[in-house]
Amino acid sequence: MRKAFISPTKYVQGEDELLNLGYFVKTFGDSALLIAHPDDVKRVKEKLESTINKFQITLVEGGFHGECSREEVQRLQELAKEKSCSCTIGLGGGKAIDTAKCVAEGEALIIVPTIAATDAPTSHSAVMYTPEGEFDEYAYFNQSPSVVMIDTTVIANAPTRFLVSGMGDALSTYFEARATSRSYSNVNAGLPCGVREGVCGAAKGTNTALVLAKFCYDTLLKDGIQAKVASDCNLVTPALENIIEANILLSGLGFESGGLAAAHAIHNGLTSLEGTHHYYHGEKVAFSTIAQLVLENAEQEELNEVLAFCVSVGLPVCLADIGVDSISYEEALTVAQKACIPEESIHSMPFPITEEAVAAAIMVADQLGRKFKQSKD
Incomplete structure (x- = not known):
């Protein structure tokens, strides 16, 4: 009987853990494409600025449009290539996280949930939608995220x-x-x-x-x-x-x-x-x-x-x-x-x-x- 078990390479959670984001980015290089809704970026802006300065990294904000669509994924992949990003960060809720999975295609991926509403952050799959928000397909990748980072202080302050x-x-x-x-x-x-x-x-x-x-x-x-x-x-x-x-x-x-x-x-x-x-x-x-x-x-x-x-x-x-x-x-x-x-x-x-x-x-x-x-x- 063939059995299988899959998991992220690293899972870490703790208070103010987001301050260590730069450390994990540095394991891949000096820059990362940040896929996140502007409201989520605003919620953690001070911590992002702190980790950028501490670890001397560059975060390229993708300006996430809100849907995990083929068009959005292609746009962000082109941006990551243009800016020579070393890894991809998905920060926020489910759609930003799934978009990051699709952009990274299972490689050099850091997931940072800002809510604990589902079990999607650790998985090697994503749900894709049309730009209008209708279901398109499930996408599967060769591995789970490289890092799943949970800042429990951020989660505690969510609804x-x-x-x-x-x-x-x-x-x-x-x-x-x-x-x-x-x-x-x-x-x-x-x-x-x-x-x-x-x-x-x-x-x-x-x-x-x-x-x-x-x-x-x-x-x-x-x-x-x-x-x-x-x-x-x-x-x-x-x-x-x-x-x-x-x-x-x-x-x-x-x-x-x-x-x-x-x-x-x-x-x-x-x-x-x-x-x-x-x-x-x-x-x-x-x-x-x-x-x-x-x-x-x-x-x-x-x-x-x-x-x-x-x-x-x-x-x-x-x-x-x-x-x-x-x-x-x-x-x-x-x-x-x-x-x-x-x-x-x-x-x-x-x-x-x-x-x-x-x-x-x-x-x-x-x-x-x-x-x-x-x-x-």
Whole structure:
């Protein structure tokens, strides 16, 4: 059996860690292309100026246009070549980070998230869009970022909703990895060669990835509430540090090397409901995780544990929490049909999947979540 595990070359997090950015740039050369939204640059301007002066580096600001599109990637690649940049820095949220991945194509890449809202920073994949913001394709690279640098002071000063959304994304990691392991399905860690070059082939997940995914879940249960309070106060505490690590590193390694299953596929299906469009990825994944547990007929004790965690940190547990006040069976079936297309990760579940079963799981999860919330009021 062929197995695969993928990870960044270096992961570092700590208070004011951004001051060390220049050190990592110097490992590649004297200059870097900085891909970041102007608002994110403004948030950390003093730290960027400090690291530039301390390490005598040049940061070429790319003037990121906001979408990870083919046109934007080509423009930035040409700028990097024109300015002879030694490496690429992706600073900010998901689209700036994904754009940096595409520009660097897996080489000499430093990722600096300013929020802990998803597990994308550590991955070797990116989502590309059209200039108008419509989905284009997934891109995979030969390796994960060279450096993932987390300044926990910056994360602590971001809106708490981002951190909580990241916990929702991280919540699914163990349950999806567990399902993938039970079905011996392939994982993303084996993709790059097969996708890009037609060699190497697919791979299964490792025991290491499954253990990391479980530790991710355990960390959420242990430190989630305290981390949320710390974020509300814009303070860095051990609990906040642990949740940042869980949201970004543990969840990132867990999903790529452990596998995705029903939760993320159901999330993708839910995007067909207009009411969900104003909610973050991790918020929708949290509800989708509950739907996956219903789909696999998880033990009631485990389901209640997940529901209680979500309620305690403010994650959605029913469709009303993600902008859908009511849903008909026909609407649920439409969501299920999108979640069950042949290429979706839901087929990593360890049993046959039908659209009807998924629609039922969504509707039952919604009712269970509503009743759980009412019981706590």
